[in-house]
Amino acid sequence: MEFFNTFIRAAFIENLVLAYFLGMCSYLAVSKSVQTAFGLGLAVIFVLGITMPINWLISEYLLSETGLLGVDLTFLRFILFIAVIASMVQLVEMVVEKYSPSLYSALGIFLPLITVNCAILGGSLFMVSREYNLSNAVAFGLGGGFGWFLAIIAIAAIREKIRYSNVPPALRGLGMAFILTGLMGIAFMSLMGIDPAAFTSNG
Amino acid sequence: MAETAVKEKESVFQFGKKERKLLTDPLNDNNPITVQVLGICSALAVTSLVYPSLVMAIAVIFVTAFSSLFTSLLRNYIPKSVRMIVQLVIIASLVTVVELTLKYLNYPVYKQLSVYIGLIITNCIVMGRLEAFSMANKPWRSFLDGVGNGLGYGVILVAVGVVREIFGKGSLFAGSPIELKIIGPTADYLINTADSVMFGWYANNNLMVLPASAMFIIGIMIWIQRSYNTKLVDVS
Amino acid sequence: MESTRYVIIFILILTAAVAVSLTGLREATKAQSATNEDIFNKRAILTAVEDYLPDGQKVAELSDEQVLELFAQMDQPVVDMEGNVIEDVKAESIDMAKERKKPEAERRLPVYVYEQGGQEFYILSVRGNGLWDEIWGSVALKSDLNTVAGATFDHKGETPGLGAEIKDNPSFSEQFEGKEIYESNGDYVSIKVRKGGARDPKHEVDGISGATVTADGVSEMLYRGLKYYQPYLDKVKQQSLLLN
Numbered sequence: 001m002e003f004f005n006t007f008i009r010a011a012f013i014e015n016l017v018l019a020y021f022l023g024m025c026s027y028l029a030v031s032k033s034v035q036t037a038f039g040l041g042l043a044v045i046f047v048l049g050i051t052m053p054i055n056w057l058i059s060e061y062l063l064s065e066t067g068l069l070g071v072d073l074t075f076l077r078f079i080l081f082i083a084v085i086a087s088m089v090q091l092v093e094m095v096v097e098k099y100s101p102s103l104y105s106a107l108g109i110f111l112p113l114i115t116v117n118c119a120i121l122g123g124s125l126f127m128v129s130r131e132y133n134l135s136n137a138v139a140f141g142l143g144g145g146f147g148w149f150l151a152i153i154a155i156a157a158i159r160e161k162i163r164y165s166n167v168p169p170a171l172r173g174l175g176m177a178f179i180l181t182g183l184m185g186i187a188f189m190s191l192m193g194i195d196p197a198a199f200t201s202n203g
Numbered sequence: 204m205a206e207t208a209v210k211e212k213e214s215v216f217q218f219g220k221k222e223r224k225l226l227t228d229p230l231n232d233n234n235p236i237t238v239q240v241l242g243i244c245s246a247l248a249v250t251s252l253v254y255p256s257l258v259m260a261i262a263v264i265f266v267t268a269f270s271s272l273f274t275s276l277l278r279n280y281i282p283k284s285v286r287m288i289v290q291l292v293i294i295a296s297l298v299t300v301v302e303l304t305l306k307y308l309n310y311p312v313y314k315q316l317s318v319y320i321g322l323i324i325t326n327c328i329v330m331g332r333l334e335a336f337s338m339a340n341k342p343w344r345s346f347l348d349g350v351g352n353g354l355g356y357g358v359i360l361v362a363v364g365v366v367r368e369i370f371g372k373g374s375l376f377a378g379s380p381i382e383l384k385i386i387g388p389t390a391d392y393l394i395n396t397a398d399s400v401m402f403g404w405y406a407n408n409n410l411m412v413l414p415a416s417a418m419f420i421i422g423i424m425i426w427i428q429r430s431y432n433t434k435l436v437d438v439s
Numbered sequence: 440m441e442s443t444r445y446v447i448i449f450i451l452i453l454t455a456a457v458a459v460s461l462t463g464l465r466e467a468t469k470a471q472s473a474t475n476e477d478i479f480n481k482r483a484i485l486t487a488v489e490d491y492l493p494d495g496q497k498v499a500e501l502s503d504e505q506v507l508e509l510f511a512q513m514d515q516p517v518v519d520m521e522g523n524v525i526e527d528v529k530a531e532s533i534d535m536a537k538e539r540k541k542p543e544a545e546r547r548l549p550v551y552v553y554e555q556g557g558q559e560f561y562i563l564s565v566r567g568n569g570l571w572d573e574i575w576g577s578v579a580l581k582s583d584l585n586t587v588a589g590a591t592f593d594h595k596g597e598t599p600g601l602g603a604e605i606k607d608n609p610s611f612s613e614q615f616e617g618k619e620i621y622e623s624n625g626d627y628v629s630i631k632v633r634k635g636g637a638r639d640p641k642h643e644v645d646g647i648s649g650a651t652v653t654a655d656g657v658s659e660m661l662y663r664g665l666k667y668y669q670p671y672l673d674k675v676k677q678q679s680l681l682l683n
Contacts, residue, residue, distance in 0.1 A: 021414045024243035025327040029439065078321065079295060086287045112334055115287050116325040118244045129572065170429035174240065174439045175422045182418030189413070282446045289453060296457045300464060307468040310475035377607075409649070412601065 003139045006132070008196040010143030016119040017151045018181075018188040023119030026110045027152050028177050037156035039103040040110065041149030043096070045142065047088050048120055052141030055081050055124045056134055081124045082115070089115045119148055155180060216343055225347040229355030231432060235328045236359045237425045240439060242328040246360055246421065247414040249319050254376050256364030257357075258312065259319055264353030266297045267329050271349030273297075274337040281338075290333045291324070298323050328356055363420050371411025481506050481531070484551060486591040487562050487579040490616075491555050514552035520544055522670025535566045535575060548667055553579070560588050561675075563668050567660025570652040572596040574605065574660060578615070584672045587630070590615035592657065602653030614644035620665055627669060629662040 016022045023044070030040045058080055061068055093111050097104045104111065114120065123144050127137045158180055159173075167176055235241045242263075249259045270293045274281075281289050302320050305313040323329065332352050337345040368375055375383045386405040410416050429435045485498050485506065492501065493509075501509075515530035520543065530549030538546045551562040559582040566575040572595035579588040590612050592605040605611055618630050619641050628642050632654040637643035646654040 021247050022244060024247065025241050025331075028243060029240035032439075078324075082291055082295070082324065083288055086291055090284065090287055109331060109334055112287055113241075113327050113331060115291065116327055116330045118322070118325045121325050168426070169436045170433075171422070171426045173437055174237070175425035175429065178418045178422030178425065182415045182422065185415040185418065186413075189415075280449065282449060285446055285450065289450075292453060292457060296461060299461055303461075303464050303468050303472070306472040306475065310472070310479045314479065412598075 003135050005196050006136045006139035007143035007146075010140045011147035011150070013191045013194050013196070015147040015151055015188055016123065016144045017148050018184050019192060020122065021185060022122045023117045023148060024181075026113055026117055027148075027155070028174065028181065030107065030110050031152050031156040031159055031177065032173070033106075034153060034156040034160060036103065036106045037152045039096075039100070040107060040114075041152050043092050043111070043114060044117070044119070044148050045145030047085065047092060047114055048123055048141045048145035048148075049138070050141075051081075051085050051088055051120060052123060052127060052137045053134060054084050056127060056132070056137040058084065059128055060134075077128065081121060085120055085124075086115045119144065151184075155184065222344065222347055225344060226351040226354070229348075229351040230358060231355075231428070232435070234355045234359065234428075235331070235352050236356060236421065237428055238435060238439060239328075239331065241331045242326050242356050243421075245319065245322045245326050246356075246363060247417040248322065250360055250364040250367050250417050251371060251412055252377055253361060253364040253368050255316060255319060256360045258316055259323075260353070260357030260360045262301050262316075262320065262323055263326060263328065263356055264350060265301060266294065266323050267332055267353045267356075268346050268349035270294050270297050270329055271332055271337040271345040272342055274333045275340060275342040275345035278338050278340075286338070287330075290330060294329050294333075295324050328352055359421070359424065362424065363417050366420050367411045367416060370408045371416070373405060373407055477531075478503050478506055481510055483591060483593060484562055484564075484577045485509065487577040487589045488553055488555075488560050489591075490589060491553075491558065491560065493555060509553070510551075512554075516550045516552070518548050518550060518668070518671040520546060520548070520667060520670065522668075522672075522674045524671075533564075535564050536573070539566055546667070548671070550668075550671070558582065561672075563665065565660050565664025567656050567664065569594050569597045569605075569656045570602050570650075571598070574602075574653065574656055576605075576657075576660070578661070578665065580620075584676060585619050585621045587615045587618045587620070594653070597653050598650070601647065601650040604647050604650060605653060605657060608647075611644075611647065618642060618644065627666065629665050630658075631662075632658045 010016070014020065017024065017027050026040060026044075031037050059077060063077055063080070089112060092114070093104075096107070096111065123141060127140055132140060155177065159177060162176060162180075163172075171179075229235055233239060236243065236246055245259060245263075250256045270290075273293050274290060277289070298320060301323070302313070302317075305316070305320075332349060336348045340348070365375065368377065369386065373384060373386045482498050482501075485492065485501070489498050492498070510531060516524045517528040517530055517533055518524055525547060528547070530551050533547055533549040535549070538548075549564050553560045553562060560579045561582075561584060562577050562579045564575070564577055566573065568574065574592065574594040574597070576590060576592035578590045580586065581588050592612055594603060594606060597603040597605070614637075615630060620627065620629050622628055622642075631639075631643045632646050633643045634646040634651050634654065637645050
């Protein structure tokens, strides 16, 4: 139940990109077409879903005082998290290059930039500061990734449609995307604080 | 011999037209934030006040320039399979240098910015330029490219910061030794005659305090930039 | 160039070079940075008694030497959770962040006894949770160990303009001056931050609009943090009764 709760919170109520504004660069740059947004969104779900449990294991069993090495190495947390994320992204890059060259070239520089996507590192850091257990960490990773995926598809869909509207030329494209995201962000602020458990428990 | 074109030997630190372009392009035509779409996250988080924006900009210029330099120096030796990790190690080390230096020189500023310093590592501009330029270009030019992009980022950051701070808090450079209170009831320039108090009526706009305001401000900046620089229309 | 051996050697050399240079820089700057940090923390504590500094100075006007002087003159007992003074430790060596990680019963509490112009102040340290991360503060009590002479707060990562106002906006902490932590019948009530405006003029202060979680964090931090000092404060009161 808690798994479900954390998943819903991460995906909708505390959406990484619309509530916390994490992962903006790729979000704005890749949302020109729903198809590429879809591909990047899936990549983000994958990377988040895998790196969260791995980082949790590292944080719990390697870096903490009660871990394997017996010394408090928490200051290495940042570096190791990023290293794990970088390796995962390198893996994803190789897979995408091999199986979908069109997606690879469409994503361009933003595929390796998943490594420094603040949403992914931010996710791991939230996991640590909120002291999630393993199942919550996985739920947060998958939920957060899913939420990011939905958000980027939503804005890609809006941007595709808005091409048929009378937007002033200088505002077309990126400028509009900024304003749209700002509006979506404000809308999402109203959701902060809702506890999904309140809807599922009795009474 | 006379017919073959003679190639001019480039000196290492040449500063000609091409090099100047590396510095000026990112200010307008190839601005990291408004054209390349990089460095957005920190542009939202830091710009509620001007002073942190300024210090962040300086830190980013430093980190981008020197990590571009080091990456370029090593570009022929970095194995392809671990290139992202190597780039990150370079970036993270330089950020640590910034942190240690700040702690040494000015502890209160370090405290104010400690959260943001970590953000430099995830700033897409740094890694973006390493991937797009330094991995394939010579050291001096990579250094200049880093400085240029840092400057382009800094200009936008300070501009957004100025708007957000004036309209969100009524001040400029709050938190620094040269804080000025521009508008609002506590302004430094109140003219206290019977019914004219300069901008004393201004109440802080709370939207400016939220990150979403930075999105609107940058959107409008893009609009203005592309209205004057028409070759950028529809470019991204 | 891609052979695994090359990759491993490259990574090892790079890591070694980075480790050496960063450690070198850290060693070179360590001493000065530690002093900077110490002075910074001490200035923060002095802000709780800013209105009572020598010659009417403000904390920012004091030089580093003056700050260290003031602390050298202070009595700095460290007490345990039962109110007993622990020997051979000075309050300035206590790291509240580290103490918080210990089980409650084992924590040590720093007390700074500041004297100026015939008045005596007890500066206590509290620590709690804000919205995003930890918050902490210093509360200075007058010699009646009930009235607040001043308070100062700080945080790790609260939102600028909202939760961060507990530090950035002096009018928030100024509200605490003159408030009391005990009821007239001797019951401990601490001081509450009330959203929408204080109702009890002696034991409540106004909240910060938009920063309810941080404000609640401050209330909780004060209630629990000051309560830890109860045994010690009771002992001090008893002793002063005996002496008079």
